[in-house]
Amino acid sequence: MTIPTSAFLELPPEHRKSPRTTTPVANALPKLCGEEFGTGGRAVTASASMMNVYKQIEDPPENVPYGTVTQTIFTFEGEGASDYLRRLRGSLDSCPSFRRSGTTVEVRTRPLPGVGDEALLVTQTWPQTDLQGSRTGGDAVSQITVIRVDDVTTVLHDQGWEGTSGSPDLMDDFARAAVRALDTWQR
Numbered sequence: 001m002t003i004p005t006s007a008f009l010e011l012p013p014e015h016r017k018s019p020r021t022t023t024p025v026a027n028a029l030p031k032l033c034g035e036e037f038g039t040g041g042r043a044v045t046a047s048a049s050m051m052n053v054y055k056q057i058e059d060p061p062e063n064v065p066y067g068t069v070t071q072t073i074f075t076f077e078g079e080g081a082s083d084y085l086r087r088l089r090g091s092l093d094s095c096p097s098f099r100r101s102g103t104t105v106e107v108r109t110r111p112l113p114g115v116g117d118e119a120l121l122v123t124q125t126w127p128q129t130d131l132q133g134s135r136t137g138g139d140a141v142s143q144i145t146v147i148r149v150d151d152v153t154t155v156l157h158d159q160g161w162e163g164t165s166g167s168p169d170l171m172d173d174f175a176r177a178a179v180r181a182l183d184t185w186q187r
Contacts, residue, residue, distance in 0.1 A: 001046040003073050007185035008050045009156070009178040015170065017055040017065040025049045028070045030144050030157045032107060032124070033095035036088060037072075037155055043080025048073055054170065067166045069174055072155045073182070081153045085118055088146060092122060103127060116147040116179045123168075131162060140165045145175045149182045 008020065028049035029037040040047055049072040053065045074084065092109045099105070105126040112119035122144040128136045143166055145156045156178055158166035 001075055003046050003048040003075065004185060005050070007073055007181055008048075009052060009069065009071050009174055009181055011052050011054055011069075011174070011177075014057045015054045017053040020050045020052045023049045023051045023070060025072055028072045028157070029155060030122075032092070032105075032122075033098045034091070036091035036095060038087075040074040040076065040084055040153070041080065041087075043076045043078055043083065044074050045077050046073075046075045056167070065161045067158060067160045067164070069166075069171070070157045070159075071178060072157075074153045074155075076151050076153065078151075081148045081151050082118070084153050085120060085146060085148055089120065092120075100126070101133075103129075112145060112147075112175070115145070115175050116149040116182070118148040119175070120146045122146070128165070129163065141168065142166050143168055143171045145171060145178075147175060147179060147182075149179060150186060152182055152186065154178055154182060 025047045051068055051070045053068050055066050095107050097104050097106045103126050105124050108123045110121055112121040124142045125139050128138045128140040130136050143158045147154050156175055158171045160166045
């Protein structure tokens, strides 16, 4: 089985900073405490990843991007998609925080009702820094949304540009758009 490009999130033109690109699955999946997101396991029948670079609507064209959303899609046989989410929840339960570049990143996980057949929102929070690594005050936030639709699971990983915060409101919109793309592909 091959996962078509049409199965992936297509950013609305007003948020698209550049065309989406394919990226290796192993590079696309988030790394927290370990290999929580793995590569899906033996029940995977296909996997693929794409990256979108996005901007805020009001950003002038010369601005740097606001962030990236990397999406990985796994198709499974049997109960593989449900099993993947169950394993992921268990792994994340034992990962309340981790160290990245000398900084503690806090991890919060909660169900995301009304998105796909089942969804999980993972929020990462860490002290905001400038490009040189000096604290600027406040926190930076990044989100990961894991969604199951039938026998497919998708992982959306939002990262702000150069270590800044992503956009939780946009991520919610992107998650719902990703479900619509998966629904259309599976029909």
